[in-house]
Amino acid sequence: MDEEWRDWPVDDEPPVDDWAEHEDLGSWEDATPVGTPAPVDAPDLTGAGPAEVLRRIFGYDSFRGEQQEIIETVVGGGDALVLMPTGGGKSLCYQIPALVRPGTGVVISPLIALMQNQVDALRALGVRADFLNSTLTLDQRRLVEQEFVAGRLDMLYLAPEALGTASVQQLLDRGKISLFAIDEAHCVSQWGHDFRPDYLQLSMLHERWPDVPRIALTATATTATHAEIATRLKLDDAKHFVASFDRPNIQYRIVPKDGAQTQLLAFLQAEHAGDSGIVYCLSRASVEKTAEFLSGKGVSALPYHAGLPADVRARNQSRFLREEGLVMVATIAFGMGIDKPDVRFVAHLDLPKSVEGYYQETGRAGRDGLPSTAWLAYGLQDVVQQRRMIEQSEGDLAHKRSLSAHLDAMLALCETVECRRVQLLNYFGEEAKPCGNCDTCLTPPEQWDGTVPAQKLLSTIMRLQRERNRKYGAGRSIDILLGRETDETRRGRHHELSTWGIGADLSEAQWRSVVRQLLAQGLLAVEGDYNVLALTDGSREVLNRRRTVMMRTEPKRKAKPARSSGATPKAAVDLGPADAALFEKLRAWRGAEAKEQGMPAYIVFNDATLRAIAARKPTSLTELATVSGVGEAKLARYGEAVLAVLGAE
Structure with a gap:
């Protein structure tokens, strides 16, 4: 072949600083050489249906x-x-x-x-x-x-x-x-x-x-x-x-961001200790900081972004695919080509740009059909940053409107008080009933009439612009509403504003939620390099009492019990103690076999197949052949070894 081409491992145009064209994505050390026949004789399928x-x-x-x-x-x-x-x-x-x-x-x-x-x-x-x-x-x-x-x-x-x-x-x-x-x-x-x-x-x-x-x-x-x-x-x-877009084994959860790294660590320790998973971050710097943070807390975590050397990317991806219990912290440059079936969670520390992106990224969890979690920490700064990125993006007005529509749908998913799965499936044109397996179903949030707080905030922004001829970010407006004395409020004589201190009935966290939800509903805008707040046509409808603003109250969630480090993996939850122990022995055999062959463990057998073997305990190759996931080639290659593990019981 005398012509060259380029394979671009493109997932998406990434936000902020993360994109590079790289051809080596996914090259594995010790991978099976190309151009060689399969390790066993190919079955004769002549006439097979x-x-x-x-x-x-x-x-x-x-x-x-x-x-x-x-x-x-x-x-x-x-x-x-x-x-x-x-x-x-x-x-x-x-x-x-x-x-x-x-x-x-x-x-x-x-x-x-x-x-x-x-x-x-x-x-x-x-x-x-x-x-x-x-x-x-x-x-x-x-x-x-x-x-x-x-x-x-x-x-x-x-x-x-x-x-x-x-x-x-x-x-x-x-x-x-x-x-x-x-x-x-x-x-x-x-x-x-x-x-x-x-x-x-x-x-x-x-x-x-x-x-x-x-x-x-x-x-x-x-x-x-x-x-x-x-x-x-x-x-x-x-x-x-x-087909239906529903992934019933995935539990969708979105939490207010309050120290995202600490929240992530608590989530992993409580629910996914020792599990394989993916953590998505917005930028390369965030990827590296988060991977370092998790590693320092005892979580086996690796970084992945397009700015890392090619050999580091390939090595980290290879380890993630082959080893069990690793967490990959990555930008969206990672993931489309990952078929690893036992990814138990996908976490987002930053807001995805679209429901399509969110759905595809979370869909990398639980490919084996076993219980998995899609967890997202979402806050005010996410909304501000995404709005600003759209405003500064290249492209015509139609392109920006499309980006805004994608973001609006993502924000609606975050702010809904209804079932997340219903909202998600409706986006793809599919009707659904409440699932009982998302945060809003398990711990329903409440709605409250936030019209008056919205008017207080919008009035403060309007008065700052009219009386001080200045625009500020969310922090200054919240300080004014709380009547908080700072160098900035004193220097700006903000105590002279009529809205000074009228918001003391809400906490700072609650006011930040008000700002976030007004931005999500298009009742507030972000302008300029300093992310200042500005009024919209919708803001004026609220101020003129022509529009009611309903808001979401985050419910208090009960922490789930922590899994001990030696807890049985979710793959074996429906097995009795003896069968679970046998499942672990089969997993250990599979790990050694995969390492010897230089391939991911799930290519030998996935967890679901090993679980079925542990439950049924076949005593012959004929019986083993009836287990789901055991085809002719795998039976010929691994059958005797599997029976040996079973016979050692």
Whole structure:
């Protein structure tokens, strides 16, 4: 291959200072060399149908949701556009048709990490999979090309940048393609979470290879983004499948920010001690400070952001994927290509820019279906900073309005007194009933009429501007309302204002909540480099008594009991003591096996499969083969070792 391309591991245009183009994201130390056959003989699937492939390769007895209909559509040569939540089984929707149809399935994937991850997992199942990206040497590329042309690959992963080169297009013309799968298809949407311009060229797939079916998949799409994906990829005539966006195993919780690092530590110690998880921060500096803080408190934490040296990023990501119990503190440059199923929590120390981003990031928790937590600390400064960033962003008025609409939806989710899950699913056009598994359901907040406090605050801001010809941030207005004597209030003679001290009935924390909620409702604005407060048209409606302002009161939450450091992981909560001990022995065996092979532990077996083995205690390979998640290749490779662990009991 004589042309180079770049794989851009783009998740989103990050806030503040965090973006860099880097090609090495996800390169693993000691990873299985590309261009080599799978470690075991690939099963003969000649004449096998989807259900047989599901059982023999993946070890599952039945499809979930709309998987079967999606797979049958693509196997039959039809195009499909699939919206399905993270952890819903999207990959099977193109992996099984690629194994059933003659030829090689070509998967367009946005990240090197995602390619490497899926190729390793497929090889462990005996599937002949490989990738072409910028991490390969020339000899490695040639070997992969030869395998493809000779028909010895079941699946080939490419980046959209690669597909845009003439040499790759000519290569694909020389082989037989069973299907095109466009993963993370929301990257095509300019207004979605991950705009990726190179995805726009993928509309040419049907023109150049008209007889090859296409399937586009995403876990994040509003109705507008869904329509844009269909239009840009020319999939309007495809069959559309929209699964429920609900992730019932994830508990959504949003707390008022009050010393975010300390709050995070308390959350981890009380509920997720020893668990794997991701903590998202707004900036590189915050990432490093938070990782250092957690490490100093005994939490195994690693930093990840685009400003770190490439080898450090790769090493930290490799450790997170392979080891259990690590916490990755990262900017949004980390995550899209992470298939680690046992991430028990995703925490945000800063407000996400959109519900799409929040949903996708929190969706990295609990991919195995076990209980997990999405935790967000949110405060006044988050609102101020996000409003200011939009005002200072490049782009025309329509772009800024789109950003504002995304932020308004995120703020509505934070400030709702209703079920968070209902609000979240409604955003994606899905109706739902209160879930009973989010903070507002478990500890319902109250609403109160905040019209008078709002008028007091807005009047103070108005008088500062009229009588002092000055605008200030939230702190000065709150000092005036509380009648607080400071050097600044004395110098400005603020005690002469008629609103001096009229807000003593509320605490400073309550006033900051009032400011935050007025900003969230658009009844207050932020201006300039110093984040000064300014009135809006809505402010005047409140001051003129033409608008009532309802506000949320944060309920007092009971602390959950702490888990001891030796507590049984959540994966084993439904096992008896003896079975839980056996589960731990199986996990220890899996860890040693994964380390020896240089791959993440979950690629050997995930927790759900080990839990089922511990509960059923099979005594033969035939019995072990009936456990969900044990396919032919894994049975051949690991079966005797698993039975040996069970027999040692």
